[in-house]
Structure formats: structure tokens, C-alpha cells
Amino acid sequence: xxxxxxxxxxxxxxxxxxxxxxxxxxxxxxxxxxxxxxxxxxxxxxxxxxxxxxxxxxxxxxxxxxxxxxxxxxxxxxxxxxxxxxxxxxxxxxxxxxxxxxxxxxxxxxxxxxxxxxxxxxxxxxxxxxxxxxxxxxxxxxxxxxxxxxxxxxxxxxxxxxxxxxxxxxxxxxxxxxxxx
Amino acid sequence: xxxxxxxxxxxxxxxxxxxxxxxxxxxxxxxxxxxxxxxxxxxxxxxxxxxxxxxxxxxxxxxxxxxxxxxxxxxxxxxxxxxxxxxxxxxxxxxxxxxxxxxxxxxxxxxxxxxxxxxxxxxxxxxxxxxxxxxxxxxxxxxxxxxxxxxxxxxxxxxxxxxxxxxxxxxxxxxxxxxxxxxxxxxxxxxxxxxxxxxxxxxxxxxxxxxxxxxxxxxxxxxxxxxxxxxxxxxxxxxxxxxxxxxxxxxxxxxxxxxxxxxxxxxxxxxxxxxxxxxxxxxxxxxxxxxxxxxxxxxxxxxxxxxxxxxxxxxxxxxxxxxxxxxxxxxxxxxxxxxxxxxxxxxxxxxxxxxxxxxxxxxxxxxxxxxxxxxxxxxxxxxxxxxxxxxxxxxxxxxxxxxxxxxxxxxxxxxxxxxxxxxxxxxxxxxxxxxxxxxxxxxxxxxxxxxxxxxxxxxxxxxxxxxxxxxxxxxxxxxxxxxxxxxxxxxxxxxxxxxxxxxxxxxxxxxxxxxxxxxxxxxxxxxxxxxxxxxxxxxxxxxxxxxxxxxxxxxxxxxxxxxxxxxxxxxxxxxxxxxxxxxxxxxxxxxxxxxxxxxxxxxxxxxxxxxxxxxxxxxxxxxxxxxxxxxxxxxxxxxxxxxxxxxxxxxxxxxxxxxxxxxxxxxxxxxxxxxxxxxxxxxxxxxxxxxxxxxxxxxxxxxxxxxxxxxxxxxxxxxxxxxxxxxxxxxxxxxxxxxxxxxxxxxxxxxxxxxxxxxxxxxxxxxxxxxxxxxxxxxxxx
Numbered sequence: 001x002x003x004x005x006x007x008x009x010x011x012x013x014x015x016x017x018x019x020x021x022x023x024x025x026x027x028x029x030x031x032x033x034x035x036x037x038x039x040x041x042x043x044x045x046x047x048x049x050x051x052x053x054x055x056x057x058x059x060x061x062x063x064x065x066x067x068x069x070x071x072x073x074x075x076x077x078x079x080x081x082x083x084x085x086x087x088x089x090x091x092x093x094x095x096x097x098x099x100x101x102x103x104x105x106x107x108x109x110x111x112x113x114x115x116x117x118x119x120x121x122x123x124x125x126x127x128x129x130x131x132x133x134x135x136x137x138x139x140x141x142x143x144x145x146x147x148x149x150x151x152x153x154x155x156x157x158x159x160x161x162x163x164x165x166x167x168x169x170x171x172x173x174x175x176x177x178x179x180x181x
Numbered sequence: 182x183x184x185x186x187x188x189x190x191x192x193x194x195x196x197x198x199x200x201x202x203x204x205x206x207x208x209x210x211x212x213x214x215x216x217x218x219x220x221x222x223x224x225x226x227x228x229x230x231x232x233x234x235x236x237x238x239x240x241x242x243x244x245x246x247x248x249x250x251x252x253x254x255x256x257x258x259x260x261x262x263x264x265x266x267x268x269x270x271x272x273x274x275x276x277x278x279x280x281x282x283x284x285x286x287x288x289x290x291x292x293x294x295x296x297x298x299x300x301x302x303x304x305x306x307x308x309x310x311x312x313x314x315x316x317x318x319x320x321x322x323x324x325x326x327x328x329x330x331x332x333x334x335x336x337x338x339x340x341x342x343x344x345x346x347x348x349x350x351x352x353x354x355x356x357x358x359x360x361x362x363x364x365x366x367x368x369x370x371x372x373x374x375x376x377x378x379x380x381x382x383x384x385x386x387x388x389x390x391x392x393x394x395x396x397x398x399x400x401x402x403x404x405x406x407x408x409x410x411x412x413x414x415x416x417x418x419x420x421x422x423x424x425x426x427x428x429x430x431x432x433x434x435x436x437x438x439x440x441x442x443x444x445x446x447x448x449x450x451x452x453x454x455x456x457x458x459x460x461x462x463x464x465x466x467x468x469x470x471x472x473x474x475x476x477x478x479x480x481x482x483x484x485x486x487x488x489x490x491x492x493x494x495x496x497x498x499x500x501x502x503x504x505x506x507x508x509x510x511x512x513x514x515x516x517x518x519x520x521x522x523x524x525x526x527x528x529x530x531x532x533x534x535x536x537x538x539x540x541x542x543x544x545x546x547x548x549x550x551x552x553x554x555x556x557x558x559x560x561x562x563x564x565x566x567x568x569x570x571x572x573x574x575x576x577x578x579x580x581x582x583x584x585x586x587x588x589x590x591x592x593x594x595x596x597x598x599x600x601x602x603x604x605x606x607x608x609x610x611x612x613x614x615x616x617x618x619x620x621x622x623x624x625x626x627x628x629x630x631x632x633x634x635x636x637x638x639x640x641x642x643x644x645x646x647x648x649x650x651x652x653x654x655x656x657x658x659x660x661x662x663x664x665x666x667x668x669x670x671x672x673x674x675x676x677x678x679x680x681x682x683x684x685x686x687x688x689x690x691x692x693x694x695x696x697x698x699x700x701x702x703x704x705x706x707x708x709x710x711x712x713x714x715x716x717x718x719x720x721x722x723x724x725x726x727x728x729x730x731x732x733x734x735x736x737x738x739x740x741x742x743x744x745x746x747x748x749x750x751x752x753x754x755x756x757x758x759x760x761x762x763x764x765x766x767x768x769x770x771x772x773x774x775x776x777x778x779x780x781x782x783x784x785x786x787x788x789x790x791x792x793x794x795x796x797x798x799x800x801x802x803x804x805x806x807x808x809x810x811x812x813x814x815x816x817x818x819x820x821x822x823x824x825x826x827x828x829x830x831x832x833x834x835x836x837x838x839x840x841x842x843x844x845x846x847x848x849x850x851x852x853x854x855x856x857x858x859x860x861x862x863x864x865x866x867x868x869x870x871x872x873x874x875x876x877x878x879x880x881x882x883x884x885x886x887x888x889x890x891x892x893x894x895x896x897x898x899x900x901x902x903x904x905x906x907x908x909x910x911x912x913x914x915x916x917x918x919x920x921x922x923x924x925x926x927x928x929x930x931x932x933x934x935x936x937x938x939x940x941x942x943x944x945x946x947x948x949x950x951x952x953x954x955x956x957x958x959x960x961x962x963x
């Protein structure tokens with residue numbers, strides 16, 4: 001601290017604390033602008049949402065956004081053909097659908113129904129005992145809406161129609177129409 | 182002012198400095214070692230060793246507590262004891278109190294290191310220590326405070342330097358935060374329930390949690406920077422007025438920012454807004470500290486090449502700037518929606534803890550050791566090697582966690598088909614995609630630890646065999662000038678004007694229309710009056726402030742007032758409202774005794790370290806976990822378990838999602854059900870018996886806290902537990918899962934199956950005509 005100051009340097013404050021001295025430089029403009037800018041933003045934000053406006057109801061906004069999403073998704077897929085038992089039986093021979101269904105089954109379903117479908121936590125899917133109906137559309141409904149009382153998750157909103165169609169096709173590929181019960 | 186000064190020589194008491202410094206290094210190594218272990222556990226679940234006290238959920242609190250309170254705590258005390266004596270030219274007031282402080286603090290740390298792995302915890306982050314230790318912490322903190330202010334009272338340097346301002350704010354604020362967040366009612370010598378529950382507990386917790394970062398990890402270290410950095414650089418501090426502005430804005434604004442940990446949750450929206458806008462306003466005040474640190478080095482940058490102390494300080498202050506830029510960024514609601522619950526937050530805190538705290542500690546230790554033992558540092562080359570190892574370690578750690586966090590955030594929120602279907606329905610996809618990054622982060626942490634071990638060796642080589650020396654100083658003991666007094670501290674233009682401005686601004690923001698308008702005009706009027714007053718009286722506030730700096734008591738009170746304001750505005754209205762009335766039309770169904778026992782097991786195992794219980798108002802959250810969480814759904818949760826991280830999926834609506842047997846097999850071996858899971862196995866839950874005996878006392882306390890338990894007597898409780906346990910066991914048997922009703926796994930399953938159970942009530946909690954139990958919407962998956 002004994003170094004001589006450069007000539008253009010500001011004066012030091014007179015006080016020294018254990019040898020530490022202080023300049024009294026102006027606050028940098030960009031720093032001040034950042035401070036004032038964030039304060040102004042805070043005031044506007046508060047005025048807009050709380051002081052004068054009403055704070056958005058996040059829950060209600062989310063709900064209407066999701067309703068809108070669903071409507072749009074329905075419009076987008078509306079024309080993509082009707083699903084019925086016959087169509088699903090047909091899909092159970094479509095190798096690309098089956099391959100995709102197998103992947104979904106093994107990642108999402110196998111933890112309860114086991115990879116070979118013989119069942120552990122969830123029921124066996126190979127036998128002809130269908131608790132909630134063995135028609136493809138009935139299986140589709142069970143997967144989509146779940147069986148909440150027994151711990152079968154409603155997969156509809158999670159997997160979506162396409163993946164559920166594939167996985168049902170994959171399950172139905174292990175059955176034949178005549179043997180259904 | 183008079184010439185009655187007498188010259189005298191003071192010998193500083195540097196023994197506690199040496200003690201705290203050695204303790205900090207030792208505990209630092211322990212804390213970082215546990216950190217490396219738990220980081221590695223996230224890559225290799227086998228390292229949980231199927232052993233209760235070695236599992237992630239119990240060791241992660243040990244890691245955070247050790248780093249915050251043991252490593253940084255001891256480092257802070259070393260720096261405060263060293264610099265305060267020199268800045269006020271007085272020996273620490275009481276040797277006894279210094280020793281009590283040191284040994285008391287080490288006893289607390291030791292107690293924490295034993296109790297946390299045993300699963301004795303309060304279940305709130307960074308506030309896990311059990312109540313007897315809480316009391317010890319508060320007492321030792323008071324000892325520290327008394328010793329510090331007593332030393333200030335005996336000072337031979339009239340004016341307080343900026344470092345001292347920061348120390349004062351630390352002592353006052355940490356005491357306030359710690360006490361409020363640790364208010365609990367004991368149920369036994371080792372267990373208690375926090376008096377706040379649900380959303381209130383969440384708010385108080387993050388008011389504390391955020392400000393533990395602010396006033397334990399930031400303000401004292403800024404004070405240390407203001408002493409040691411100009412000392413090491415041999416240059417004057419860049420700007421005194423920047424010190425003034427950034428100190429006061431920092432302490433006033435920081436305390437408001439806590440709710441940014443609870444954005445998009447069921448916390449009332451006005452609190453979320455306050456948390457966000459105050460966090461943004463903190464950007465400049467935080468950077469003021471960085472600027473004053475870095476610009477002090479003007480004219481001394483050449484030392485960066487040669488002096489390891491300067492290297493560590495420059496990198497430390499730069500990481501401070503980075504973290505305090507990142508903090509406000511993460512507080513912006515849409516950014517937070519992506520980053521919250523992800524590894525991005527882990528990156529953020531480690532940029533602060535490793536970069537700012539770790540490097541400032543290293544710089545300070547390398548500067549102190551030669552002075553405390555009067556011998557040059559053993560090896561400058563080793564210190565340089567520590568620097569580069571540490572720096573590369575931090576960069577590996579932080580960048581891998583950034584990538585991992587953003588990957589998790591994007592994958593878990595991504596949707597298909599117009600936002601109606603999750604793109605990655607399996608939570609484990611996000612786990613397996615980031616697995617590689619877990620290895621990188623463990624490597625980065627290991628490098629940082631290795632560097633720190635080099636520091637320990639270097640300091641040990643410097644100190645061993647050397648004579649410990651205490652610093653001395655010659656002072657002129659002056660007659661004390663007339664004190665300002667408390668009244669004089671407040672009854673002056675600056676304090677009155679600023680108080681009025683703050684009061685009117687808050688009135689404008691909080692009051693209804695007309696009153697709000699009056700406050701706005703009053704604010705503008707006060708502002709004009711302030712300008713006029715300055716013009717007419719030619720008063721400069723600078724002179725007043727310099728007088729204030731000579732008066733420690735009014736200075737301390739003003740600091741306390743400025744940190745209390747934010748706390749009062751946020752905490753008081755939230756904790757005094759009637760919880761029964763503010764529940765958004767949904768009320769949690771109270772737990773049964775067995776479920777409460779299961780919940781205590783959940784807390785004991787630290788499940789909240791990886792699982793949240795809060796579904797945010799975001800499409801991705803709702804699609805994956807079910808309808809968003811309402812305030813009323815956790816009102817009976819003491820402590821709240823909303824969590825802050827989703828290493829595993831959210832559990833807010835876990836109840837009834839899967840059969841009992843799913844949980845049974847999953848807790849025994851998570852990978853049997855969820856291939857690729859990182860969760861530890863919990864074999865002891867299948868052999869240990871549920872603690873039913875303590876339930877009577879626990880339920881008594883819960884009832885005192887307002888939770889409507891029906892069962893009260895010992896027999897009622899035992900009968901209820903047995904009946905519910907037998908039901909679960911019978912159900913498990915149908916899936917060939919064999920156990921008995923007295924096992925912990927049964928209690929835990931009963932709790933997990935209760936998660937998310939609530940009933941619909943009127944908007945103010947009225948019971949509906951027909952109490953219709955609502956099953957939570959089942960749109961949920963793992």
C-alpha cells in the first residue's frame with residue numbers, strides 16, 4: 001500500500017483500517033442501470049399482477065390450457081381412422097406396430113406383468129382369464145382408464161392413444177380371436 | 182479528539198483462529214469425502230451397501246450440514262476472529278468464550294455426524310439436526326455473538342470497516358432464521374415435530390434455507406473478502422460508496438427472496454411474485470460485492486501469476502459473480518419451471534459452495550498459515566497444483582450438472598400430440614440418459630477433494646514444528662467520542678426518510694385501492710421532502726453515515742431492522758392465517774397411527790432428498806403425476822415433505838397408484854420393478870419392527886399442533902396399527918409377498934398408499950353435506 005498512486009488516480013479516503021484503505025469511486029453506470037432496471041421491473045410486475053391487476057390463477061390457467069391442448073389434439077387426430085376390435089386384431093399382425101408395442105410393454109408394463117406377460121403384481125395376460133374383458137377394445141379401455149382400485153394406472157394421458165394402440169396390438173398378438181373368452 | 186491518548190501494545194488472541202482453521206480443514210475433508218461418496222452412489226447404487234447408515238438419504242444431509250456448518254462455519258469463525266481483532270484494534274474480549282465457542286461448535290458437529298447417519302432427523306433440508314443439538318447451536322451462536330459485540334465494545338478503532346458490517350448482519354440474521362425455523366415440540370429426546378406444517382412449513386423452511394445461503398455462506402465470506410483480499414493484493418478497496426450501497430441493498434433485499442424455491446407450487450401467488458422480483462433486484466447488489474473484490478486488484482493483477490492466494494481469491498470472487506447471476510436467472514418463473522427439481526440446482530449450489538466458499542477458504546488459509554506460524558508456506562508449487570486441480574474439478578462438476586439438469590428438465594416436461602401426452606412417459610428415461618454425467622460429476626468432486634487434501638498437507642508441513650505466533654499492534658487508546666445513542670441513531674433525516682419510503686412503498690403494494698393510493702402519494706411526497714431537505718439544509722448523508730459507523734449499537738439495530746422487514750412481511754401473514762380456511766377447497770385426510778409411523782420412517786430414511794411431494798401448475802407435472810397440488814393437501818404434514826429435488830419421481834399422489842405388492846418388491850430391490858433405478862435397497866425395513874410405543878406421545882404432539890387424530894390411548898393406537906397392518910399383510914399375501922404386520926415395510930406401505938388422499942370441502946373448509954371422498958385424478962405414472 002506504500003506504492004505511489006498514479007497521477008490520474010482518485011484520492012484515497014483518509015481512514016485506514018489495519019492498513020486497508022479505500023477509494024471512493026463512482027458506482028459504474030452499467031451497474032446502476034442494472035439496479036434501477038430490476039427495481040423498475042419489480043414495481044411494474046407488482047403493479048400489473050398484484051397492486052392493480054389480479055394475480056393469475058395458475059391452476060385455472062393450467063386447466064384451460066390443457067383443455068385447449070386436448071381439443072387441438074382431437075382435431076389433429078380426428079381423421080385418422082376409427083378404432084374397433086377388427087382394426088386392432090388387424091394391427092396385431094402389423095410387425096412395425098408390434099415392435100413399437102413391445103418396446104413400450106417392456107419399459108412400462110413389464111414391471112408388474114413381467115416381460116413374458118405371465119404376471120406378478122398385475123395379472124397374467126397370456127391366459128384366457130380376462131378380469132375386465134378380453135376384446136381388444138376392452139383391453140384398450142382398461143389400459144387407457146386404468147383400474148384404480150387394483151393399482152392399474154390410467155395410462156391414457158401418459159402414453160397417448162398411439163402408444164396404447166401399439167401396446168394393445170402387442171398384447172393381442174399373443175391371442176387369437178377365436179380363443180377369446 | 183483530545184490529547185489524552187495513551188500508547189499501548191495489544192497482543193491479539195490468535196489461538197482460536199488456528200483452532201477454527203484446522204477444524205475447518207479437517208471437517209472440510211470429511212464433508213467433501215461424504216460428498217464424493219454420495220455422488221458416486223448416484224452412479225453405482227451398490228455403494229449404498231444395503232446398510233442403513235450408508236444410504237444416500239441419510240448421508241446427503243450429513244454432506245450438506247458438514248460442508249455448510251462444519252467446513253464453511255469453522256472457516257468463517259477463523260476469518261472473523263482474525264480480522265475483527267485487527268480491524269477494531271482490540272484483542273478478542275473473552276478467551277473463555279472463544280474456547281467455549283470453538284469446543285461447543287466441534288461438539289455440535291460431532292453430534293451431527295453421529296445422529297444423521299443413525300436416521301435421527303427433523304426432515305427439513307439444512308435443518309435436519311435434532312432439537313437438543315438445535316438448542317446447542319443457538320446457545321453457541323449467542324456465545325459467538327456476545328464475544329464479537331463485546332470485542333466491538335472494547336475497540337480502539339472508532340469507525341467500523343465494511344467487513345465488520347457484514348459480520349454484524351450475519352450474527353443477527355442467522356440467529357433469527359435459525360430459531361424460527363427450528364421451533365418444534367419434542368416427542369422424545371431425539372425426535373420432535375416442527376410447529377409449522379404444510380405450506381407454512383415450506384415457506385418458513387425456504388425463508389431459512391435461502392437465507393442460510395445468504396447470511397451463512399455469503400455475507401460473512403464477503404466480510405472476509407473485504408479484509409483478506411486488499412491485504413493480499415496490497416491495494417486499496419475500489420469503492421467505499423459501492424460498499425455502502427451494496428451492503429444495505431443486499432441485507433434488505435436478500436431476506437425476501439426465499440419463496441423463489443417454491444415457484445409454481447401451491448404457495449400463494451403473491452409470495453411467489455415477491456420471491457421472484459426480489460431475487461431479480463438482488464442481481465446488482467450481489468455483483469457490487471464481486472466488483473469491489475475484482476476491481477480492488479487493479480494494479481495488482483501481476484500477482485495473479487505468482488501468488489496462489491490471489492489466484493484463489495480471483496477465482497472465488499468470479500464464481501460468486503457467476504452464481505449470483507445464475508440465482509436471479511433461476512428465480513424467473515419459466516426458467517425455474519425447467520430447472521427446479523433438476524441437477525441444474527445442484528450445479529448452482531456447487532458453483533457457490535466449491536467455487537466461492539471453497540476457494541475463498543483456500544485463499545484465506547494459504548494467506549493465514551505463514552502469519553499464524555511465522556514461517557513461509559511450505560510449497561507454493563503444491564498450492565498452485567491445488568488451484569488447478571480444484572478449478573478443473575469445479576468446472577467438470579458444474580458443467581456436467583448443468584447438462585444433466587437441463588436434460589432432465591427438458592425430458593421430463595416434453596410432451597407430444599399438442600401437449601396431451603408425455604414424450605418420455607418413463608421417468609427412468611431421464612435417469613438413464615444422465616447416468617454418464619453422474620460419473621463426470623463424481624470425478625470433478627474427487628478432483629476438488631484431492632486438491633483440498635494437498636492443502637491440508639501443505640498447511641500441516643508449514644505449521645508442524647513451527648512456533649505459533651500471535652499478532653501484535655501498537656494502538657493509541659483514545660478517549661471515546663460522544664456516542665450517538667439509540668435515539669440519535671434513529672432520529673435523523675436519513676433513517677426517518679428511508680423508513681417512511683419503505684413503509685409507504687409496502688403500503689402501496691399491499692393495501693387495498695384507496696389506502697394504496699394514499700400511500701403512493703405519501704411516498705412521492707416523502708421523496709420530494711427528502712430532496713427539499715437535502716437542498717435546504719445542505720446536509721450530506723455521508724457525514725451522518727460516517728458518524729453511524731462509529732456507533733456499533735445503532736448500526737446493529739438498523740441492520741437488524743432492515744433484515745426483519747422482509748421476514749415480517751412474508752412470514753407473519755402466512756403463519757397467522759387460519760390454515761383450516763385457506764385450503765383451496767381440498768383438505769388432506771389425516772393419517773392413521775400406522776401411517777404416521779410410516780411417515781416417520783419416510784422422514785428417517787431421508788426420502789425427501791430424492792422425491793418431491795408437490796405437483797406444480799405445469800403441464801408436464803400434471804400429465805406425469807396427476808392434478809396439481811393444493812394448499813389443503815399438506816396442512817397436516819409436520820414437517821412438510823415437498824422436497825427440492827427429483828432424483829426419483831414425485832410422490833404427492835403415489836397413494837393407490839400401485840398395489841401394495843409393487844411397493845413391497847420395489848423397496849426390497851427397486852431394480853426388480855424399475856430396471857435402471859438408482860434407488861438404494863431397503864432390506865432392513867423387512868426385518869425391523871415399527872416403533873409403535875412412541876406413537877402415543879407423537880400423536881399427542883400432533884394433536885397439539887392441530888392434527889385431528891381420533892386414536893389417543895395406547896390401546897386404541899395399538900389396535901388401529903394392528904388392524905391396518907393385518908389388512909395390508911393379507912393383501913400382500915395374495916401377491917406372494919410374505920411379511921408380518923409389525924414390520925416397518927408395512928407401516929411405510931400404509932403411508933405411501935395414503936399420499937394424495939384428500940376430501941373436497943367448501944372454499945373455506947366447510948364440511949360438504951355428503952362428505953364425498955375424492956380419489957385424486959389418476960393420470961399418473963412413474
